[in-house]
Amino acid sequence: MDKTTMQRMREHVKLNEGVITKPYRDNKGLLTAGSGFKVDTEDSFAALPFQVKDAKTGQWRDAKDNEKRDEFKRIQSLSKTQLEKTKTPYTSPRSGSTRRWNPRSPPAPTNLKRRWGPRIGIV
Numbered sequence: 001m002d003k004t005t006m007q008r009m010r011e012h013v014k015l016n017e018g019v020i021t022k023p024y025r026d027n028k029g030l031l032t033a034g035s036g037f038k039v040d041t042e043d044s045f046a047a048l049p050f051q052v053k054d055a056k057t058g059q060w061r062d063a064k065d066n067e068k069r070d071e072f073k074r075i076q077s078l079s080k081t082q083l084e085k086t087k088t089p090y091t092s093p094r095s096g097s098t099r100r101w102n103p104r105s106p107p108a109p110t111n112l113k114r115r116w117g118p119r120i121g122i123v
Helices: 003-017 042-047 065-076 080-085 109-120
Strands: 020-025 031-034 051-053 060-062
Touching: 020 080, 031 065, 042 065
Parallel strands: none
Antiparallel strands: 020 031, 051 060
């Protein structure tokens, strides 16, 4: 799959599903972040470039690996309703950040092509 096709699919997902900057549970109850990125393991959650507001300085900073792992465990114990009511301090990178919101594992191309291809011009 070429870069242009992947960019078009990402833009399509963003336009149709939006971008939620905090971790959330989707309509199937799966932990998700950003624009529909499923986060099903502690490692995949830790790999994302979350930022957190520093308690001492009040400034946004990159979350440390151990902080993200602890937050993943905490979130996993919450239901969808509890997670919606709970304020998580983790967010996707603030504007001006040098790190992009780009998970290491892109979605499976065959599933995207089959599901979204006709809608965004991929045959």
